[in-house]
Amino acid sequence: MAQSKSATPGRGMLADEIADYLSANIRSGAFAHGTKLPTEHSLSEQFGVSRTVVREAISRIKSDGLVTSRQGSGVYVAHSSTRRSFKLGESLVDAADVLALFELRQPLELASARLAAARRTEEHLERIRQAHAAMEDSSDWSEEGVIADLAFHHEIAMATGNGYYADFMAFLGGALQNTIRAARSGSGRPEIKKITISEHARILAAIEQRDPESAAMAMSMHLQGARERMSDKT
Amino acid sequence: MAQSKSATPGRGMLADEIADYLSANIRSGAFAHGTKLPTEHSLSEQFGVSRTVVREAISRIKSDGLVTSRQGSGVYVAHSSTRRSFKLGESLVDAADVLALFELRQPLELASARLAAARRTEEHLERIRQAHAAMEDSSDWSEEGVIADLAFHHEIAMATGNGYYADFMAFLGGALQNTIRAARSGSGRPEIKKITISEHARILAAIEQRDPESAAMAMSMHLQGARERMSDKT
DNA sequence: CACGATTTGTACGTATGTATC
DNA sequence: AGATACATACGTACAAATCGT
Numbered sequence: 001m002a003q004s005k006s007a008t009p010g011r012g013m014l015a016d017e018i019a020d021y022l023s024a025n026i027r028s029g030a031f032a033h034g035t036k037l038p039t040e041h042s043l044s045e046q047f048g049v050s051r052t053v054v055r056e057a058i059s060r061i062k063s064d065g066l067v068t069s070r071q072g073s074g075v076y077v078a079h080s081s082t083r084r085s086f087k088l089g090e091s092l093v094d095a096a097d098v099l100a101l102f103e104l105r106q107p108l109e110l111a112s113a114r115l116a117a118a119r120r121t122e123e124h125l126e127r128i129r130q131a132h133a134a135m136e137d138s139s140d141w142s143e144e145g146v147i148a149d150l151a152f153h154h155e156i157a158m159a160t161g162n163g164y165y166a167d168f169m170a171f172l173g174g175a176l177q178n179t180i181r182a183a184r185s186g187s188g189r190p191e192i193k194k195i196t197i198s199e200h201a202r203i204l205a206a207i208e209q210r211d212p213e214s215a216a217m218a219m220s221m222h223l224q225g226a227r228e229r230m231s232d233k234t
Numbered sequence: 235m236a237q238s239k240s241a242t243p244g245r246g247m248l249a250d251e252i253a254d255y256l257s258a259n260i261r262s263g264a265f266a267h268g269t270k271l272p273t274e275h276s277l278s279e280q281f282g283v284s285r286t287v288v289r290e291a292i293s294r295i296k297s298d299g300l301v302t303s304r305q306g307s308g309v310y311v312a313h314s315s316t317r318r319s320f321k322l323g324e325s326l327v328d329a330a331d332v333l334a335l336f337e338l339r340q341p342l343e344l345a346s347a348r349l350a351a352a353r354r355t356e357e358h359l360e361r362i363r364q365a366h367a368a369m370e371d372s373s374d375w376s377e378e379g380v381i382a383d384l385a386f387h388h389e390i391a392m393a394t395g396n397g398y399y400a401d402f403m404a405f406l407g408g409a410l411q412n413t414i415r416a417a418r419s420g421s422g423r424p425e426i427k428k429i430t431i432s433e434h435a436r437i438l439a440a441i442e443q444r445d446p447e448s449a450a451m452a453m454s455m456h457l458q459g460a461r462e463r464m465s466d467k468t
Numbered sequence: 469c470a471c472g473a474t475t476t477g478t479a480c481g482t483a484t485g486t487a488t489c
Numbered sequence: 490a491g492a493t494a495c496a497t498a499c500g501t502a503c504a505a506a507t508c509g510t
Contacts, residue, residue, distance in 0.1 A: 016297075055290065060293055063253060063294040083405060085320065086320040087318055088318050088319075090318060100398050107342055108342065110341065111337075162337055175318075
């Protein structure tokens with residue numbers, strides 16, 4: 001659970017370790033909401049580090065909204081409704097994890113395509129076209145190709161006019177970027193690029209025509225295809 | 235942009251201020267990826283605080299995956315793909331914001347209900363039933379009623395077997411909790427509780443019968459109703 | 469290659485607010 | 490109500506690692 005990085009212990013990981021410990025115990029409910037955390041002094045003794053390290057760890061979970069601190073009194077775990085951040089584990093090496101995250105992404109991509117088709121402006125459409133063109137221009141499959149792919153999806157999310165879609169899709173895309181790159185770099189088959197671009201073209205066409213259902217359908221087929229290509233690779 | 239809390243400046247907000255500053259500048263692209271941040275010493279001079287405060291701020295954005303630090307060298311902004319946290323603004327007072335967030339939540343709730351109906355175990359079902367019962371027992375509309383409502387949706391998300399659904403729905407639910415409570419406390423009409431519970435009952439029944447499409451349909455009707463009740467209130 | 473300057477990591481001390489006797 | 494103990498907020502000093510000269 002601790003020991004998250006591969007670096008030698010004692011080189012900047014102390015705060016990580018304690019932050020993970022506190023975060024896990026709060027999320028699991030070991031520290032109920034409203035209860036007071038152990039004092040910085042006792043935590044520093046418990047982990048055998050200085051109070052500075054403990055303070056940095058507490059500062060992190062404080063910025064996540066998990067706790068609030070009151071000078072002179074203590075640090076108290078906040079109500080779950082004040083939680084302000086959604087975090088991912090640092091690595092998605094596990095194939096099951098990647099699929100699970102993909103499963104979360106899918107309904108959002110469908111909704112994103114639907115909304116974009118209904119609400120897009122000419123400016124949005126132009127930006128989506130440019131991302132699509134950038135993908136065609138990229139050599140198969142360079143880093144810039146993957147980025148252009150993600151940009152295509154991101155531009156669609158921005159065309160929804162809903163900032164939360166844009167932000168969250170960008171977040172998920174970034175998390176999956178390494179996985180996507182790995183999946184593609186392995187199989188150097190050039191027809192994959194053609195297939196992917198044609199799938200994207202269908203999505204683009206549906207958004208051009210302001211046809212929400214066709215856009216969702218095209219996105220659905222694209223994601224299914226992407227998932228299969230990921231699985232094939234293994 | 236700074237000055238987020240209402241507390242007197244200089245009482246525990248210093249790290250917040252600097253963290254917000256750095257975070258905003260990195261997300262906006264003012265600090266491109268790979269570039270080195272100003273040193274802790276220079277930042278502490280720039281803001282007129284000690285290095286400790288700067289370090290706490292950096293510790294926060296480090297835990298968000300925005301930067302990585304190397305001892306003896308400096309702090310470098312990471313590639314956007316290593317971003318590990320999705321954060322919300324601290325307040326959702328704006329009605330448009332609430333609706334936008336609701337729009338993000340909807341497709342996820344539908345997918346959550348669908349998957350839960352397909353994959354739920356008896357244990358999951360029992361926990362969903364308990365949350366439903368807790369809602370019926372709660373006085374209309376107490377704090378515990380809202381919590382039971384959110385728990386109902388959260389248990390469904392857990393029944394998907396996908397931890398990301400459980401985590402993210404809990405996150406969104408918490409963000410909307412205050413809004414939901416406000417929307418209900420205003421209109422003290424008791425029939426609202428009956429309507430909400432019957433909508434939930436339909437979702438529960440569909441999940442019991444392992445009928446994904448009915449579950450999604452029931453969830454869709456529930457969310458539409460909830461949105462209308464929120465708008466009526468205004 | 470070595471040494472020193474710079475930078476982050478850690479430890480410890482001081483100031484200030486809070487709660488309790 | 491005052492004093493005292495204790496908790497967090499903040500600052501300073503030292504250690505370790507890196508980089509340029």
